[in-house]
Amino acid sequence: MRPRIVIGAIVIAVCQWMMVAQSVRAATYTDVEALYLTGKIDEAKEAAAAEVERGVWNRRWSELLIKCQLSSGEYAEALETYQAALKRYPTSLPLRTLGIEVARYNGLPDQVATEKAFIHRYLETGQLRYATADTLVAAGRFFSNNGIDARIILKSFYDRVLESDSGNLDAILATAELAIDKGDFKVAAESIAKAKRLEIQDARLETLLAIALGPTDSKAATIALATALELNPNYAPALTLKAEKEIDRELYDQAGKTIEHLLRLNPKDEKAFALKAVIAHVEGDYDREKELRQKALRHYGDNPEVDHLIGRKLSDKYRFKEGAEYQRRSLTFDADYVPATFQLAQDLLRLGDDEIGWQLADEVNRQDPYNVVAYNLMTLKDRTDGFETLAASSARQVSRDFSEPGEILIRMDPHERQVYGTAAAEILNEAKQALCEKYDLQLKRPVIVEIFPKQSDFAIRTFGLPGGEGFLGVCFGHVITANSPASGGDRPSNWKSVLWHEFCHVVTLTKTKNRMPRWLSEGISVYEEVRRDPRWGQSMTARYREMILGDDYTPIAKLSSAFLAPPSAEHLQFAYYESSLVVEFIIDNYGTDALNAILDTLGEGIPINIALAKHTDPMERLEVAFRAFARQRAEGFGPGLAFDRPEFKEGTPQEEIDLWASENPANYWARMRMARNEMSSRNYEAAANHLNYLVDHDAATGERGGVLELLAECRRELHQAGEEKVILERYLNESADALPALRRRMELAAKDDEWGTVFSAGEQALEVQPFAAGIHRELIRAATEVGEPKRAIDSLIALKELDPIDAAGLDYQLAVAFESQGEIEQAKRAVVDALLEAPRYRDALSLLNQLALPKVDRPDHQSNSQASQSNASQSDASEPEEGVAGDAMPEDAEKPDAEKADAVKPDTMPQSNTEEVVGEAKKAEGKSVVEDDADERAENETETEDPK
Structure with a gap:
């Protein structure tokens, strides 16, 4: 019987094997x-x-x-x-x-x-x-890894495949990979879109799409990455990208779980170990970091990608010094590894090591002319080479290579430097004095501040690619990049508050050696803005109240993640505000010394939760206490008002919403709805009643489109100037960038001869838009009215740069202002400029002659010139505003009277050394006095020519 059993078992096994094999x-x-x-x-x-x-x-x-x-x-x-x-x-x-x-x-x-x-x-x-299609794609990938021209690869390999098979997935993937490698994310996204139109579903496509969309559309990139992991939960590149994003958001526990998933799939995954090394570094476990790096290199010992990845992620955490060191290690394995070379270039530029940084960027651009980011940077360099450098401590121009420990070097367009360079130097110097003292820091190297007239240039310098429209400024440590107010559109932000905010980053990042979480860095900067000026920074609003008390509140431990992938721009702004509340809570309850101690501890490489526990309370208790603090602050806004509102569906009839509003008059949102409805119907009195109700319940804020701005508009439409001025004053005390309201306040003040108010509102307006010629003209007029020419100097200098109609008149006024302050040399230069514009300008010639006299013999010219100043400023003020670029004069426009100059015979001109001074100035322009006289004679002959 046993043999039969054995044979039977063998037969069954063979059958099963055959079934499996089949x-x-x-x-x-x-x-x-x-x-x-x-x-x-x-x-x-x-x-x-x-x-x-x-x-x-x-x-x-x-x-x-x-x-x-x-x-x-x-x-x-x-x-x-x-x-x-x-x-x-x-x-x-x-x-x-x-x-x-x-x-x-x-x-x-x-x-x-x-x-x-x-x-x-x-x-x-x-x-x-x-060759077959897969051979062509393989050849293209081989060449792309060996420095061959990207255009040749596309034309000779990938496009050749796609011409015969437009849906070839390998060729589409290779094209997208090449575009991403060159930093051309737009081309990559377009290539992937072609495949998606063919209804191709593939985790590789979605992962590449997530990378391509990352710099410009974080929400869509997140969706693409999630789709990739749905299609292939074990796709290593998608998991690696997910872990990177979690590290960026400081979600280290989640990142650790994602990395463990990678290691279950491949226990030798070098990228998984590299990312673990990044986390170890951030947590201050440097021995562990070294051990993990060695594990990453165990099997592919000279893999340049390992150190490049570690360094890139550290640079993403603003640890550029450590990141640069890793890129150097990467290049010891492969000196031609372009990603490491270019990342090192960017790190050095962000560290302020411009000379070497630009050299490396140029090297990459020459080696790889299709690297979009490198090309953008080098194109930008050609423009920034024309920038002028200003030392903040003296507000004077210095050479580009000027280096003084602790000095703030402002690099600006020469035109913009004349307009607001001095003001920028003053606010940065003030920030340095105040913040360095408060945070017990001595800067040991120069701080570079680069201000860009074009938003696209700012984005390229900051991010490498156009985009980043929501950013006003970025600080890398000792380097700040900022948008000029010229790029701010109709409602620019307060540029002074931006510079103060970013310089605060310089202080805190330097103090912590860039080892601080994003939320704390931003929170301190916003907090310090408000301390410098209550109008700056952020304050509680009805929407923030709703977010704190609702599902949008973010625990402290997760606050940094709120900055990386916010659902909307509003959520991003709320992250700034909530972070500043945390800082306020720490200072109020534990003191400034505790905050400084936290920063010192972070600088030692200690993680934030441990640093907080050491100097405040354990994280669990801190979270509970802060939540109560934030709720109390939120509930204190608009006492007596209701803030709940139904979630109306899209397409809900407007009548239904209006009915809800009318039935809930004690509700903030209902009142705002009714006020706007009345305004749209031009029932301004009724609208004002609704808005006043909210003012009476302490629910008025300085936000754009808020209660105070709308109420001021109602008073203006009702021609209630007195009430309007009261509302504007309150509004302007709470808003940092209400430019239309500031212009209106200046207008009302000028009508009532309230020149002090014109000055205060005008100076506040220039913090928002220094390129508004009309504002400068009003300040010049105010200075003339009160007999204080000194207060007009900055605006006169600025107006000269804004394509003025009467350049000679401005130079003359500037000379008078300088002379009134005893600044004779500056006065001489200004009056000579006036005469270069209008050689027969009688008042200018008279002033120049007087300036040449000894001081004791010099008459009081100020009183004699006020009428001239007043006429000139009023003449300018009557001209239409031409936007931030100033007033441009048409080529065929008639010259003003000042430039025609009263026809005076040469023998009646004051002699002294006037001709000598003017002559020297003209020689500097390449024209002699004789030549100029000849020009005038020819001009006179032309003017007197017989019309026939």
């Missing part, structure tokens, strides 16, 4: 590849191994098996499979390119060189003329 044989390559692409690596590996073992003559089975083995960390097995396959398919280019990766992860540099040499010889034979 099922494996029945599986097509496409089916098994689908298993691999959806993350079923083990199943795909088993099926591919069976086909290779069966000896099927199809190299793709061997290639797929190698990919599965590499994905699982089976590097030795992959080498064995490759060597066996090479014997059967020695001329396969796709197999050979895969063999380079196999050799690298087995520590065989000689074999890597051999494979590369073979591929080069193969490609030189011209066999690509008859």
Whole structure:
């Protein structure tokens, strides 16, 4: 009986084996590849191994098996499979390119060189003329990794495939990869969009799309990454990108779980160990960081990507010094590794090491002319080379290479420097004095502040690519980049508050060696803005009240993540506000010394939660206490008002919303709704009643489109100037950038001869828009009215840069202002400028003659010139405003009377040394006095020519 049982068992086993073998044989390559692409690596590996073992003559089975083995960390097995396959398919280019990766992860540099040499010889034979699509794509990828012109790769390989097969996924993927490698994210996204239109679903496409959209559309990028992981939960590049994003958001526990997922798939994954090293560095565990880096390099010992990845992520955390050091390590493995070279260039530029940084960026641009980011940077450099450098301590121009420890060097467009450069120097110097003292910091190296007239230039300098429209300024430590107020549109932000905010970052980042979480850095800067000026920074609003008391509140431990991928711009602004509340809470309850101690502890490399616990309370208690503090602050806004509102669906009839509003008169949102409805119907009195109700309930803020701005508009429409002025004063005490309200306040004050108010409102307006010629004219007029020419100097200088109609008149007024302050040399230069514009300008000639006299013999010119100043300023003020660029004069416009100058005979002109001074000035312009006289005679002859 036993033999029969054995035989029966054998028969059953054989049948089962045959069934399995039959099922494996029945599986097509496409089916098994689908298993691999959806993350079923083990199943795909088993099926591919069976086909290779069966000896099927199809190299793709061997290639797929190698990919599965590499994905699982089976590097030795992959080498064995490759060597066996090479014997059967020695001329396969796709197999050979895969063999380079196999050799690298087995520590065989000689074999890597051999494979590369073979591929080069193969490609030189011209066999690509008859190559298959996968061979062409493999050749293109090989060339792209070896510094070949991107345009040639696209034309000769990828486009050639797509011309015959527009839906070839490998070619589409390769095109997108090449575009991303060159920083051309737009082309990458367009390439991926073509595949998606063909309804191709692939985790590789979605991951590339997430990378391409990352710099410009974080929300869409997040969706693409989530889609990739739905299609393939085990796709290593998608998991790596997810871990990177979690590290960026300081969600280190979540990042750790994602990294462990990677290591379960491949226990030898070098990127997983590299990212763990980043977390160890951030947490101050430097021995662990070193150990993890060694693990990352264990199998591919000279892999430049490991150190590049670690350094890039550290730079993303604003630790540029450490990041630069890792890029240097990367380049010791491969001196031609362009990503590390370019990242090092960017790190050095952000560290203020411009000379070497620009050299490296130029090197990348020459080596890789299709690197979009490098090209953008070098194009920008051509423009910024024309910037002038201003030392904040003296507000004077210095050379570009000027270096003084602790000095603030402001680099600006020469035109803009004349308009508001001095004011920028003053606010930055004040910030340095106040904040360095408060945070007990002595700056040991210069701080560079670059201000860009064009938003696109700011974005390229800051991010490498156009975009970043929501950013006003960025601080990297000792380097600040900022948008000029000229790029702010109709309602620019307060540029002084921006510079104060960013310089506060200089202080806190320097104090902590850039080792601080994003929320704390931003929170301190916003907090300090409000301390400098209550109008700056942020304050409680009805919407912030709603967010704090609702689901939008973010715990302290997760606040940094609120900055990375906010659902909306409003949520981003709320993250700034909530962070500032945390700082206020810490200072109010534990003191400024505690905050300073936290920063010192962070500088030692201690994680934020430990630093907070050491100097305040454990994180759990701190979270509870702050939540209560924030709720109390929110509930204190608008006492007696209701703030709940129904969630109206899209398409809800307006009548239904209006009915709800009318039935809830004690509700903030209902009152605002009714006020706006009345305003749209021009029922301003009724609207004002609704708005006054909110003012009476302490729910008025300085926000744009808020209660006070709307109420001021109502009073203006009702011609209630007195009430309007009261509301404007309150509004302007709470808003930092209410430019239209500031203009209106100046207008009302000028009508009532309230010149002190004109000065205060005008100076506040220039903090928002220094390029508004009309504001400068009003300030000049105010200075004239009160007889204080000194107060007009800055506006006169600025107005000269804004294409004035009467340049000579402005120069003359400037000379008078300087002379009144005893600044005779400046006065002489200004009056000579006036005479260069209008050589027969009688008042200017008279003033120049008097300036040449000894002081004791010099008459009081100020009183005699006030009428002239007043007339000139009023003449200017009557001209229409031409926007921030100033008043441009048409080419065929008639010159003002000052420039025509009263016709005076030469023999009646004051003599003294007037002609000598003017002559010297004209020589400097390349024209002699004789030549100028000849020009005037010719001009006179033309004027007196017989009309016939």
